Amino acid sequence: MTPITTRSTCPYCGVGCGVLIESEGSQITGVRGDPQHPANFGKLCTKGQTLHLTTTPAITRQARLLHPMQRVQRGAPAQAIAWDAALDLAADRFASTIEEHGPDAVGFYISGQLLTEDYYAFNKLAKGLIGTNNIDTNSRLCMSSAVAGYKLTLGADAPPACYDDVNHAQCLFIVGSNAAFAHPVLFRRIEEAKRNNPDMKVIVADPRRTDTAGLADLYLPLQPGSDVMLFHGLLHIMLWEGWTDNAYIAAHTTGFEALKSLVREHTPERVAQVCGLTRDDLFTAARWFAQSPATLSLYCQGLNQSSSGTAKNATLINLHLATAQIGKPGAGPFSLTGQPNAMGGREVGGLANLLSAHRDMANPQHRAEVAALWGVPSVPEKPGLSAVELFEAAADGQVKVLWIACTNPAQSMPDQATVRRALQRAEFVVVQEAFATAATCDFADLLLPATSWGEKDGTVTNSERRISRVRPAVPAPGQARHDWRTAVDLAQRLEVRLRPGQPTLFPYPDAESLWLEHRESTRGRDLDITGLSYAMLQQQGPQQWPLRAGDAQGKPRLYEDGVFPTPDGKARFAALPFVPLAEPRESRYPFSLITGRLRDQWHGMTRTGSLGRLFGHVAEPCVQLHPQDMERRGLREGDLVQVTSKRGSILLPAQASDEVGLSQAFIAMHWGAEYLSGQSNTGEPLAGVNALTTSAYCPGSKQPELKHAAVKVLKAELPWTLLAVGWLPEAQALAAREGLRAQMARFPFASCVPFGHERTGVLFRAAAHEAPEPAVIDQIEALLGLNASDTLRYADRRLGQRRTARLLREGESTRLAAFVLAGDTRAGAWLKPLLQDELPADAYGRLLLMPGASPPVAVVARGRQVCTCFNVTEDAIRVRLEACEGTEDQRLASLQGDLRCGTNCGSCVPELRRMVRSTLPTLQTA
Template identity: 55%
Template sequence: MNQPASPASPLETKSTCCYCGVGCGVIIEHDGQQITGVRGDPDHPANFGRLCTKGSTLHLTATPDSQVVRALYPELRPSREAPRARTDWDTALRHAADKFATVIREHGPNAVAFYVSGQLLTEDYYVFNKLAKGLIGTNNIDTNSRLCMSSAATGYKQTLGADSPPGCYDDLKHTDCLFLAGSNTAFAHPILFRRIEDARALNPAMKMIVVDPRRTDTAEQADLHLALLPGTDIALYNAMLHVMLWEEWIKPEYIGAHTEGFDVLRRTVREYTPAMAAEICGLTKKEIETAAEWFAHGGDASKATMSMYCMGLNQSTHGTHNNAALINLHLATAQIGKPGAGPFSLTGQPNAMGGREVGGMATLLSGHRDMDNAEHRAEVAKLWGIPSVPEQAGLTAIELFDAMAAGTVKAVWISCTNPAQSMPDQNLVRKALETCEFVVVQEAYRNTETARYADLLLPATSWGEKTGTVTNSERRISRVIQAVPAPGEARHDWDTAVDFARRLGNELGDTHTSALFPYTNEEDIWNEHRESTRGRDLDITGLSYATLEQQGPQQWPFPQGASGGKARLYEDGIYPTASGRAKFVATEHKDTVEKADARYPIRMTTGRLRDQWHGMSRTGTVARLYAHEAEPMIHMHAADIDRRGLKDGELVRVKSRRGEIVVKALASETVRPGQAFLPMHWGSNALGGLGTNALTLKSFDPYSKQPELKHSAVQISKYVPGDSRPLVAMRRVEAGTNALEVLEELRKQTADMPQAALTMIGRETPVVVLKAQTEALSADQQHALDVALSLADDTQCLSYQDKRRDIAKRARIDNNKLAAVRLTGEIKGAGWLQDMMVNGGTATQARQWLLAPLAEAPTGVTARGKIICSCFDVSENEISAALKAGESMEQVQARLKCGTNCGSCVPELKRLQSR
């Protein structure tokens, strides 16, 4: 709740971070109208006051300048050929209700669909789910959680009986072996990784095993890094179980009393010898045997093993079985239901768990109920006061966009997600959005890739403006409390959905719509959701908004009459299955859908960076968050770069069977020869073309329907520019000018440049940077670009041109500082010029370089290099130079302060120290 403060102090409101599923508590500082700061909540049990680089800069995403990219009022497109124009809410929702009602009357309820988000609050999710399944009568509601968490949920259900992570963060303090699989926790869940570091400091004997094809920052800290080949997890886990059986490290008493199906699994893993699996996985026999021994502790039941896993297991065509194969190890060794033990799925989004709780997916019903269960359907229908809910499972994410492209889904409502950046096979996704007759986008940011396709754009509230609840990875529910008013005409997602539902019900002649959607506030919705959980595995009937506000975040289950939530599940060995026993699932190794071959010889994986989030609609507004990795680069082994006649930092063409992009190559020790890594965050807003997901494929797991976003086969070749020339343009954005306005204008001017990358760097005074390969610009194009760069006035600019070498340089110097520059044809000095602009250095050397035909930077001038510590703007080169000069890491940290604030850069500091 809002806390009073002295007149000189800001107001404070407790809330949660809106990024990953760790669910960190934050304290929002504000003046009642504007957010002014943020810090970690020391009382929140997820983070105890810590925040990562993204969380600690949340207030910078809510500045007045950020309203440049916010959706502030409804916009309606009168026809597909016309641009959207501002309209009022009444007109917007009447139009939407009319369009949806017309499609439903003419083509049936399954001709409409909703695609929502793991970033919605639980109350938002609940209303959308009820709108689709209760009012319209379609199960066509799915979520971007399908892309990240559905295999984990399905794996839990197949083995343990319910989508209920059995452990908690506190287990890290009690475990003796931490098994991290398919998760670069140091980057994807940084505050949880801080807790891992704390646990290892308290227990130096604790073993950490990391299973990942790449040598990530997480893997660098492992006692054992299993750098398996992509997609071979099942062979590894089956071989580990084979070793445990051979060495008699399993627990027959637990297996006999609390599980079923082990005999079938035993026969399956008999074939998976360590030698066989080593060949499949690209590991050594010894590595597999060591992993099995550490996991089972040589049969010592007094020790505990905890596994944590994420997208590396989930984003696969056999993701459900990846999860099940790992859970099999826990069940076979009785490593579950006790402190420090159990399989723990790391949630990718802040409320993916809450969405699963309310059944907000095409294959689920409220309260962890199953759609194919008639009794469950009847329970939901009774709760909602309707005759029935539809039996047939709805279209999941990939199926939904296929149906849109085919024209069978004719109206879609997209809320709080950006499928035109995040979905695989972007060419097909864009076709689907263009084909669908009516596209509603309910969004806080009007500049997302998906917003371009909206026939109706509806402004939504965002972080700091919303109120409701979220559930994090450890089943912990937190209150989200509004700190400041919504900007412009933005409305809460649930409020818009309720208003639309009532209007749609009237259009369809449903006289019970008001009774179906009686809500006047968020708490009304939450109370109904709470009742839907009564008697279920996630029973929260003992909770209320008041409890959460007075006693803080609570874990479920928390049934009526309980004094607290349950930290660990299955301590009694009883599982929510028909028999009360957990189920072993016999899994077999299957390869990735695409295999490396002569045409596509590189196995490319995708993943997250430390300082960016999803499609960057929020993090992309903060200049300092680009400093760690300023543009998308494909990480390649040096041997693969040499083999192709490439150079580190050179532009390359990356091509899959679905599309291609142009990015820089980065020589990296983190990947094997024949493999590459490309960050997932860049779409067409910040990168020419369609971004990373132009390359990925839509093939999905048959059980979870989650696509294999993690792996694609690609070819990588030297980018041959043809008639184009390299272009680098930069503008230092001084106080009084909105950097996002400059960025948006440059985005507009470079929309047709397929090899363009846009970024911002710096801190108090950001620098907007454009890097591109482009054909000769027309006079009008050049003028528009120079206007955006503040380089249009000849009387204020310095120019150099060498027509013979096709080189042009143009710059503006204000108060002896380089304020803007455009380099065409020759860009070798761009790195140090960029540093000069960021750091506000004098422009004497720049002036000498700009007015002469020099190809290199002046003697003795070097670029700072990659920024390791975003909090204090410390570069890799500075840290390495200090270590080389004989300073200890402790001395470096004391002098430069790197790693002393949020701690997100600590794993990289350790890596630099170990070189």
Template identity: 40%
Template sequence: MKLSEQSFIQSAATVRTTCPYCGVGCGVNASMGKDGTLAIAGDADHPASRGRLCVKGSALGETVGMQGRLLAPMLRDADGDGGGALREATWDEALDKVAAGFQRIIAEHGPDAVALYVSGQLLTEDYYVANKFMKGYVGSANIDTNSRLCMSSAVAGHKRAFGEDVVPGCYEDFELADMIVLVGSNAAWCHPTLYQRIARAKEARPHLKIVVIDPRRTATCDIADLHLPLKPGADVALFNGLLAYLAQQNRLDAAFVAGHTTGLDDALAAAGQGGNLLEVARACRIDPQLLRQFYEWFAATDKVVTAFTMGVNQSSSGADKVNAIINCHLATGRIGKPGMGPFSLTGQPNAMGGREVGGLANMLAAHMDLDNPDQRAALQGFWQAPRMAERPGLKAVDLFQAIEAGKVKAVWIMATNPLVSMPDADQARRALAKCELVVASDIALGTDTNAVSHVLLPALGWGEKDGTVTNSERCISRQRGFLSAPGAARPDWHIICDVARRMGYAGFDFTAPHEIFDEHARLSAWQNGTPGQRRRLFDIGGLAGMTRAAYDALAPLQWPVLAGAAASLAAQGEEQEAAREAAQEADASTRLFGDGMFSFPDGRARFVATVARAPANLPDGDYPLVLNTGRVRDQWHTMTRTGKSPRLAEHVPEPFVDMHPQDALLWGVKAGELARVVSGWGSVVARVQHGGGIARGSVFMPIHWSAQTASDARVGAVVNPAVDPVSGEPEFKHTPVRLEPFGVNWYGFILSRSELPLLEAAHWTRIQGADFIRYELAGRKPFADAAGWGRALLGVAPHEHGAADDEGADWIEAEDRNGGVYRAAHLVDGRIEACLFVSRRQDLPARAWLAGMFAKERLAPADRMGLLSGRAREQGVDAGPTVCSCFGVGRKTIEIAIRQHGCKDAAAVTACVKAGGNCGSCIPEIRAILAEARAVEN
């Protein structure tokens, strides 16, 4: 996109940076054209992605414009319940209000009466300063992060098993493995470039076995040799059964277990020595033959990588699920060696960096333990902090409950939108409405959370801010700024330091991010490995002492990086590749635990006895279905960024509820119609679909829609707030719900160049188009006076039928009263401004060809007739629903290519129409279309 609305620093050189989305951590090359167009490409030299980007990363240039940006500090003078108006303020006024408010509340109620709620979207330097501010100077551990909602069970599992939060492997292991087990991971959509790396490895080595363990049949199953559609929540039973099976078959590594672990007997006792496969299959609701196949393959294959993500972590027994997986790897010695090991796939771009600096309420910086008094004292001495938090703070769900209860009276929210993303999100709304002081640092002005905040602080976004992130394989990469700060926006670390200094705290005199990174690196080596204490594996002391130039040139590298050649070479200005190689030679390890030494004082790993237990809330007569939540391929979090991209909007434009057709029949809802999903905590409305990959008794909904993008689709409002007792991670994958028909009298859609109030609609979804906004709507109020009703809906001033609103304006319409169909368009000087299509049925015109009308400066007479008839004037112009977002290829285009050119595989389709030729995320869908075509032929 052109950045004419934003000033920017333009350089002839391409800027190497890192994608701000998932935890794969792909390298990005960003360059500015002479016409102000931002070009985005993959960085072929980045070790995580080797030049590949998914469609979200490829579309980054479409998401950096100023539309909807928060550009100045703002204050709400009345209560933060939405009743008071916001007004623009100076930075001094806003910062003084935050500092004074925190100081007053701390003085009156103590340090635990204030809190920070931060995000995996922050850079490590931001995270570090926030943690230092809260734990070392305020003196409370009430700082938690939205990573609590996605990765804290992995953290807990790692610490219980290894003594430290460490991912032992690296991405190369996926290419070296002989078997990859993907558990609760739709990697094809959620970690696309890594998934494509696995797919290429499978293609090169067909004997590589891929097992997908997931209640849904997702796009990831496209390359699977075996899919185990286990009962939601049954992961512990499955892996306990595997552990028992391995013991029965004498496939344990006795030498490794004896020399490097402890606790196997208790873990086996908890798993059940009998290992009755039929009982396990019944508990997991899996075909016994499929289960046996998986167990036999795992037992017979040395090089196994078991990768897990939200389907494992987001559970009231998430930590036990993680440890049940790790137990199987420890028992067979399959850890720390090429092509094997448990692998936590991180959700957010810097969830790992946040964990390194103690961003969770129960951790300290540099992997120190909050409950260890010696490490607390060491950190306090290093920081020269006036006070240190002495006990764990409130985890996310507990934090918002404490806010509602009045125990926490001030909260500062950074780079996240908890009123959408939290479970029981309406409770979070009630909490913030009662809070004395709610501060939000954000890049977006219009969010659910900002609507109830007292102070809004404009932060820098991707492309503007400067710092580091750490991906799933412990690779530290630079996120470099190449756009100047818009408006009055500032870096998050800078804002925190400003508040800290106003509160009288020393130690926050940083002037640039490299200074923060240097302190972070020095701390990682501080008193690390003193006599009687095992070394913490997180150590990047070799990167301490870098100049600003060396920091700016820092190449991606994995930790640990001990003192050695890395920093000196970087300081001498060596080229990136040379610096990277030197760093890896300077004791930076690709894999950890290969020597059998773990982070506990005795050097031994721990087996954790895990017992299969039911989820916290079970279906009953009122709520007999189980709701599972997750992501869609082309969107990220609450769409404040990806929602700006027209091409990302087309693949899944509306919130949906996916369910089995028989369940839909039972509940009286139909595919394509709207239904209300109701739990004991709230409800949402979405369009019913039958994706074909979900079992009876379960439904699935995506998480992305907010109050700005849909009338009633905040899925967090439905999700139950049960949490894992160890990790505090919520149960996003198992909420009992029921469905109710959402009756309407009409369905419709609008394409408009301007925002509309939609007062006549009972339900709507907002979708960003290239030259317009698209609204999908439904309503209950009959449109008896069609002309007046249509004008009101489009915001056009009421005039007599056919009259111009002003000089050069036209209103054209067509109505079939008997058929319940109405169409209207508003034109100015022959250029379409808005159009409306309504029907009592869902047989509405295709949207794609209508979108093309908005690219025209003036409509031809045939175009006007097409608008009224609801049909394109040219045959074949409707490409159908988008399949390939990278190239904008629709389903009908692919179907035509298959028929006309005889395409037999995805490669042939790519050769014909380009679909699948960039990031490859759509290849599973292309293969499904090919399979349907073959079925029709037969």
């Protein structure tokens, strides 16, 4: 069979990397970065480089949703149903609800991972056909504050900069973004730009000392939520020192006097106290920002996911306008998009308060333009419910039917107790999803299988306004359908009930026909793409908007002429006050919970979570605390702690980290019910970090404050523990993970993750007040294949202890294949590395079953993985660094030459540099 290469786009972050998909027949066999794509020029991060490994036949069979499924009764298993019957059922339930309760009794919650064509179909379905604006997207959790900030100040939701600007910037201000983890390929550009221009100043403002902060010339460890105070304080200093550009302010802006009056009280002394920074660092940051020939700001969820998200975005943009740092190479406020097509969703008006092509729902002319384009009398005037409001309304019984597509609110939404109550109370829930393992699938009355990466056809837009084609490399598995196709099929059925006898509003035979209508909606708008076509994208590659009819190419930068898309052509300063956190620390909840990304994982891990190698860098859920906070509370590494907010409580192992500040706790955003068990304050099963987060949101953008919640951290007393680890063939490993995840609810604490770089394995931990019934452990053992006759066993019912192990003969040696330690897990300290590192086990025999036994041959774990591409561990790197000499760059080069770490995707390079710096002489480090 002849291999085929298909040019497409990565489905992960908003960098929008081009990929070359290699396939044979119906199977994707490989993936490479596209050297011709201007977003990445062939580079890919760890997640992108392993995309093909998430499409294996075993993963498709075990994890993918392959047929429509109906759950006749809540809590019962779902049964297969034909597509026509499924769509007829959905249309009937939607139509009946609309006829009885009105169009606002239904709601759609969709995704920044949908393609633009999918987004457009759903938007027209809700607002044009049904007549409700209750359609929102998980981009509300991601980018709505950036949208509001751009519109409030610059007049349109249009990032004015591009990726190439990092090569022209003389000062880079990174705030509220761990780009090293969240946008790794863009961070490679930043590292290269810094190498090529050592004089470029890099400022990083973040409560956590992340790998991104490791690149900084000036690190500002500001207190959580104090960003607006910082930006006002910097402007105060710029005004005091005469560092603003008064000519630019007069010619191109309005509202500066009101802002001057507001920031007058934001003295360096006050700002330093509130932000937890030094006065000298504030002056340095203000000078570098204002006096640099070109200053570029990069920002993401640290500004967006906040109850002051609009203010944070707008007050940062104030600094650019006040210093004329906009509209020229290397300068401008550049919001980094979190998802692969959050920008495309914004283009089609995918949020509950927007309409197509950056039109505002509140504008009667805009509503009339969209109605005329769609061929309907009108579109609804009342803004729809945003994401948080939509689920609150469903929990209260106002929204009765929910359609959820390509997103996992049972993991990603804040205040999970409310979200799950909404999913349980809604009368009919449809989940349109590619992966059956997503937690939200458990709440669905109807499951509809969707195509995924490598199968979809359409377009996406990345952070720099660049539109790329997404092309299918293989046919859809099972009965999966494109998302736009499902939306159109539903719409055509609803038309029979809602507008009988009239021509269809949805005459779309393919994705391109939808895109052409979307293109027409942009005519004359700030994002006009009437000069673009699928053919142009095919022949000339990805293009940036605007690209009007007659243009040869799009615009890399906006506002170079100083004219903005406002009624008077001037940008507007935003005089917005500093408002403290929605939920500040207090005596009962003395820790600031901060959430963020892991380097090798994506969102709720429905895709990345299928690969053990992507758990090498961070193997299991944990909460990171400052070492001093650990010591004060008598906590040791790995101790279970209870992290509690006003909404819920979860149990996690504690880990000491110098990255977090005092009285701060960090939990990665990815850990949800699929990987971690827990319960709400009322005792209901509830899991993951979003059991803790608050649904408080920004009044302007309605984006929730996912980045911060007040919590307390207490040592958990759960004396009975269990550790189960084993290697299994891929299909069995996937089945075992699902089976073990079903067991997690039996324990106050449990976690279940895959592991293994080349092999497939599963790791399960649990803790409880007392031993469970023996049948529970029987089931866990069976899932790991520990019910075979060659299994070694020991049990002590009086102590509630049990140990089981299986050895596997491979060639001349014996290796440990699986084990379960129940009631006493001390031996896990050497059994886990014995198994995971596949060390010979011939010398251990029955010692495998002895509680707390020391092995006759020392077992030295390989250590935590740093380089995912080549499976290079922290210990191996430290050993090699002991022999390295020279400068930082020389030592890094030696390390890379010997171990190859950091020579492929480069995602580990920031951590490698941090480790290299720790070996440098003190004088050189300073």
